[in-house]
Amino acid sequence: MKLNAKILLIILPLLVVAIGCTGWFAHSQLSEASLENSRRQVESALVDLRSSILATQSNTRSNLDLFANDTLLQRYVLTDEEGRYDLLLTALLRLLSSYQKAYPAYFEIRILMPDGFEDVRLSSLDIINTTEFEANSAIFEKILAAGAHDSSFFAMNPDTGQVALYFSKPLLVRDNTREAFDAKPTLRAFLSVAVSLKWLQDKMNEARTETGAVLMLTDAQGKVFMHSEGAEFIRTEEHLSSKLSADGTSHARLENLLSAVPVQDFTAIQLGGQDGFLCSHPVADSYRLVAWLPARKLVKRSNELALFIILICLGSVLVISLVLYAQLNMLIIRPIRHLQRATEAIGRGHLLKKIHVKGNDEVGALAESINAMSASLQKSHEQVRFLAYHDTLTALPNRLMFYEQLASTIATARRSGARFAVLYLDLDHFKRVNDTLGHRAGDQLLGIVAERLAHCMRESDFIARSDSTEDEVSSPGMLARIGGDEFLLLLQDIPDLLLPGVIAERIVDSISKPIPVDNNECYVSASLGITIYPDDGESPDLLIKYADIAMYHAKSEGRNNFQYYRDSMNSAMVERANMESKLREAIRENRLFLQYQPQADLRSGEVIGVEALVRWSDPELGMISPSTFIPFAEENGLIVEIGTWVLEQACRQAVAWLDETGTPIKVAVNVSAVQFAKGNFQEVVRSTLTRSGLAPSHLCLEITETSFMEHIDRIDIVLEEIRALGVLIALDDFGKGFSSLNYLRQFPIDILKIDRSFVNELSDTDSDTGAIITAIIAMAHALHIKVIAEGVENAQQLESLRSRDCDFVQGFYLYRPQDGTGIPPLLIND
Template identity: 45%
Template sequence: MNTKNLIHKKLEHELELYKMMVNASLDSITLIDRGYKYLIVTDAYTRARQLKKEEILNHTVADVWGEKIFEEIIKSKLDECFSGKTVSHIAAYEFKKNEISYIETVYTPCFTSGSKASYAVVISHNITELKKSQEKIEALAYYDSLTNLPSRPLFLDRLYHEITKANRKGKSVAVFFFDLDEFKKTNDTFGHSAGDKLLTNVGDRLKKYLRETDTIARPGGTINLDEKNNSDYLARIGGDEFTFIIPDVSDKRATTRIAERILNIFKEPFEILDREIFISTSIGIAFYPDDGDDVETLLKNADTAMYKAKSKGKNNFQYYSPDMNQRAKERVKVETKLRYAIKNSDLQLYYQPQYNIDNAKMTGMEALIRWEDKELGMVSPKDFIPLAEETGMIIEIGDWVINSACHQGKVWHDQGFNDLNLGVNLSVRQFFDPNLVDKIKSAIETSQFDPNFLELEITETAMMHDTEGAMKIINEIKSMGIKISLDDFGTGYSSLVHLKLFPVDMLKIDQVFIRNADLNGRDGAIISSMIDMCHKLNIKAVAEGVETIESLSFLKDNRCHFAQGFFFSPPIPVEKFEDLLYCSN
């Protein structure tokens, strides 16, 4: 064999080795000429595309991928490569239905002669597993593990980008800030697992109702990684707080319709652990740039507007206005002072007497909390009790009230007024405190107050929140000899089922029916019906808010058992109440 043949054979052998080496690569490798025609393809490429070699070789890229994808994505990359540049590109492909593959592709120019690239070597590497790992890390960092919604960091990042875009385009951005009304009561009543399930269901319902856009291309096509689903603008940023961005707002009136839609989707109950739970939401809305030109200010002002919605009775939406900031600051101030008042024992108990209507004899008193601050003066319970409920301070306040009232009741009993009943209010959150019964037992044991003279006043709201749980708690309380009073009857759900189910000893007719009542009209008919119902159910009727002799006479004529109100005495501090006791005696 001559030298020329030996060299030729050696080259053929080396070429075979190169082919084996290239084909052994897990990466897809192709050689494309300037006419966009495939000249060489590896086995990995044919496997990835699920095509035979003869379906690819000597065919153009447009033939293999389709004209649309070639023109929109691949052609520009090849042209840049043929100009002499190495080009890198990442895209998502759906080679199989509902199976996304992420491919990193590098286009490298090949020069045979002259300054023009004759070919492009295209190497594609499947980075799907790497992408999935990155997505898992990103999910942990940027998505809420409970609802799978974006979390606060991702929301703030998206809001920043939308503000930046709006600034360039001269557009507006709306930020919705909303949280669930009385969510803490749901947690306290049904437990944290039910609360978590509720949050998940709320997130799912919100995603369903918010406008969505399709982001997945047809099988065999690509996915634009920059496309977003509009529900991605929804986020859970903490606790029961949700936010939503509306970009490119041209007409602010459109946000009203969206807010109303969000409120409406809460009208249907949520099925949680075989229970129907009703819950509403309060929404605050702020706009860029009118209500803030940066992320922090915009979110803070939307939050402020949300608290305004809560102060207006919850289950509504409010637009931010500058004067809200002052009220928000005042709220923070009151909250801070209330915490110090609890810590420093600055709260007081006032007592309002109750009288037997038939013989005008004092039969007991209701303990009512009062707070006088050096700077704020006398703060109305209407201003600080809802705040204490929201922040959870009501549990600590309620514990102090029961203990203080029982100790004071024991003092008066020891002074000879040992036939007086003592009424103490329980808030909804306090009523469902898992340690309530033990705390009541402790207060009675520590104070040595006779439990047969203790009346715990519970609202209808507490009873309807969890009927089964409420029944168990009430039975435990009554087993100690304590009486149960249904407070504010007629203002809440007013379900006669409560009177049928629960062993209530007393029913308190709310002052809204008594004060300024038309006793000869509808008001009088309602009051007399309530009293008559109490007699038939063997429940004692207590009228609140009695301020005139006419009201008292009407109540006496209709056989109401007990009454309290300014006609007899307003709530007064311990010293004055003792004077009243001795005068009555």
């Protein structure tokens, strides 16, 4: 099947469905809008008629009140029959005539006696009065039924044969000349006014024309007084049916329908076998305005609308189909055929073949894209290969390219018997640059480091960079960045084993020099591990692995150096892995325990506190020194879990001692720099104090200078929050670093612990150490900081510290670390 036919088969059904749905939706919306518009028109007409009727009733009642209070009218009804006819009738008729002139709709004004006699009648119509005795008339019966109350109702005027709106008011008058002053007024007559409803008939006929609905005025029982077809009085339901059937409305009893229709609702009801809508609005005195809208009028309008929409939709489908077919053939099919022939040629190897398709549309753009694609395929291939084998930041080879080159070098060296070296480099303190200056600065630093590494290598060693080609991959040397701050160097054809060390030393010296980054001078160092082929391994994996191990050994030796790989290093790595496994098991199996070394007041000799010291006893290795496993735990992050456990146990033990002896004692807990790095250390302290019940003033946290140096940017905030709890802060190992004096001024320190290295050197002959300790104590006291000397091993050291006014001491000479059970006796003895 041709492409244009396929496109039409896809588009036409969608087009038909879309246009059909649009037409259906339009018809539905327009039909609903038409129905809603008819409903609003009918309801608006009923509301308008109701308002007019209510306004007429209100105005007429007010006028009747004024008429009835007229003095002439009251004198007339109090005067006897002979006197009022002779003396007052003429004047009264003039008065009533003036009322009619003021209110032309009042076509008949009458005064009816209580016995039904029509005493006075004034009509603006030229008609004959059929009778003056109204006692048996329906109108007088309604007036009489109201008694002493006003009344209004619709009724047929017997003289005109037309429906009128009647109002009556009883004339209750007291004869002050003959009756007592407090006598009740007596019913003398009824004042009756008949209001013409021609205005109402006109409004109903006008609404009938505008809305198409039959409008009726009925009472609560459905009796029709007026409807929009004429003003004749309808006496019977049969008459109603005959009148309405001409409009195709109802043969049913109207009162039954009205009872089923909620007030002021537009309800769908089947009337006389036909569907329609009935609406009813109440008028005062139990009258209703009713509208009946035949559904056939709406259906006819809807059918006309549907036919119109169908014709439009069919015409649209036909025209659009023809236009689509012609345009598809001209704009798409022909250019696509041309593109097909051109791409077939490109597939046969003619990459530079140009496609000439005119136009600025998608097909023209596709032709241009194919032209550009054919011209850049080779270039794209080279770029993809470069990205696959190079680091995007430094443009150096990546791990994949280095691995392939190393494998190729091994194969060549295996045949020639040559030696070569692999150097694994890792930057020291690079994370600090990222954390302080940002990753952008870290990226710049890596670029500069890559340049320095390139200069440090021998000129004969090749460094594959962005300007290298595929043939150069087999050159005699390579520098690669394998991720983060790690680099690999390949030195081929080394004449002796010392050359890699020479280059490594050159690298260490170069990297340690200041590196300018964003107007800042950054200082990093490098740790390198070196492996030699074939002495240390004959596979790429082993050479890289052992170089990595040697690099970590260089870090353990203080960083900023290089190490050749030795078999013992691998054993050390295995031992480290074994120790990590055992330490995790010890944490899991609760093999860690605490010992407490008392701290004594140098003046009184009393025990004022203890330092909590964590210990580890392994079933196979025995007791393991904290100096062995604590640094290891800091490296792998286990120190956080250990430190939290130590803090919890020490706080609980201090509370237990207080409960047992009644003597409070301060417990000191060492805090690692890694714990500060977690960011929530203050919350850990707060929650631990809450759970254990230990008073914050009985807890002292010992923090080393290392913690201050590694977290200088946020440690002051953490310490202030901890101090706010009431916890004491001690600066441990004071004197080992270079910024200790600044820490005393900058941070909230309560206690200063002189490093044991100073105490060990304290003697009568070493005046320098004694002078330093004296200066430290004096400076601390000047800043209101207490001083603890740790590592006191003999009486000479103790007396020397006492003479220098040291506050507290700690050491084996006084107390050795012991279990928690050994502390209460010390407190009781003190």
